[in-house]
Amino acid sequence: MSNLNLLSRWVRWTVGASLAMAGMANAADYPTRPITLVVPFAAGGISDNQSRLIARKLSDALGQPVVVENRPGASGMVGAEYVARAPADGYTLFYGTHGTQAANLALYRNARVDPSRELRGVHSLFRQSAILMTNATSPYRSVADVVKAAKEAPGKLNFASAGQGTQTHLAAARFEQAAGIKLTHVPYKGQSPAMADLLGGSVDMMFDYPETALPQMRAGKLRALAVSAGKRLEVMPDVPTMAESGYPGAALEGWSGIFVPAKTPDDVVARLSSELDKATNAPDVTASMARIGSFPMGLADRKFQAFVESEVPRWRKIVQDSGAQPE
Incomplete structure (x- = not known):
């Protein structure tokens, strides 16, 4: 093997190792700046209220501001696409529901994002009925x-x-x-x-x-x-x-949860998931949610993502059976 090839391999290995170590360091220090929680619906509704309650809890636990940003449009798809295209670093979170992650896939023929795959489930929030x-x-x-x-x-x-x-x-x-x-x-x-x-x-x-x-x-x-x-x-x-x-x-219950871009590092997701588990089970949060008929689901990380993926065909059938016409 030529010296040039050896040098090229050494450079690639060195750069890769440096990037990996930098990623580990960043994950270990996370978070070091404010976090944005995107809510894909207008302010004032149940989704917005839940998000702001959870944002306060996360902010206290992580030591950084968690700012709620409303990005409504297309039944939540505008906000979902925005977060899916954001850097996968844990600083842009998404409030998702059975609608944004599952039902919308049967309602929009030409959706530019598949939230069930391009967004990763961090932790469930609450289930709610009508x-x-x-x-x-x-x-x-x-x-x-x-x-x-x-x-x-x-x-x-x-x-x-x-x-x-x-x-x-x-x-x-x-x-x-x-x-x-x-x-x-x-x-x-x-x-x-x-x-x-x-x-x-x-x-x-x-x-x-x-x-x-x-x-x-x-x-x-x-x-x-x-x-x-x-x-x-x-x-x-x-x-x-x-x-x-x-x-x-x-009988039909909806659900909600927090998501991040799919390639977000595992240890960042694990940190967020741990804090969200504490937040959704905090006595003041559960009492507040129970007063409006919402209850914590208790699904974390991979289990939550697996649940979301299993919901896609179920909600597709529910939408199809309802007679709703795809847009």
């Missing part, structure tokens, strides 16, 4: 009342949702399938206008999250008929589950 609600002046006082009316006049009853393919839409579609009824879908661009029309009596019913529904229920403006969770919620113990109402096939 509540089937009617206006308090509605004649429907139970799931049985809704099913009876829907079978007598297929398509006459309608339901609002925050948009095609959202959990508020898919939960209603699951209910239709489980009960063998036909409802008319009225999609809105977000939860707020949908809720406004439910309160105004323009639509018959809606699935929504406890966080936004509870204040209206306590004010006597909405009536809860059932929850799509596997068990009753502590914050509304008198409201039955869909299974208790006779339709176990209508």
Whole structure:
């Protein structure tokens, strides 16, 4: 072998070793500067509120500011692409959900990012269900009342949702399938206008999250008929589950978690995962989340990523069965 070849090999080995050692040192010191947590939805919703709660906990644990940055658009795909293209160094995190990581893959034909593969799961956050609600002046006082009316006049009853393919839409579609009824879908661009029309009596019913529904229920403006969770919620113990109402096939829970670019170093992910595990199980966090019907999932690192990948085909079928049309 020529001296030139030997020199070339030595240079490559030296550079590679130096880069590896630098990476180890950086991971060991991590973090040394502020971290950005990208939320792919508008400020003020359940995702934003959860993220800010977790960001405060992470900031205290890591000794660096964790800044929440809202990047809404395309049902979360804008934020997902932004983080997937960010440096894989642990300084750009992503708040992902069953929607961004799984359901969206069935809703967008020409998506420029596959979040289930280009983003790596760090740690799960919370699972949450939706509540089937009617206006308090509605004649429907139970799931049985809704099913009876829907079978007598297929398509006459309608339901609002925050948009095609959202959990508020898919939960209603699951209910239709489980009960063998036909409802008319009225999609809105977000939860707020949908809720406004439910309160105004323009639509018959809606699935929504406890966080936004509870204040209206306590004010006597909405009536809860059932929850799509596997068990009753502590914050509304008198409201039955869909299974208790006779339709176990209508159960549907969403979930959330923290993600990073796929090539983020293992030890950085491990550090983040460890702190997120503590944060999601902190008594003040679990109590705060329980008040809005959300509960920690407890999946870390590779187990969480495996769970996310297993959810992709499940949510694809849920979307397809709902009749939602890909964009």
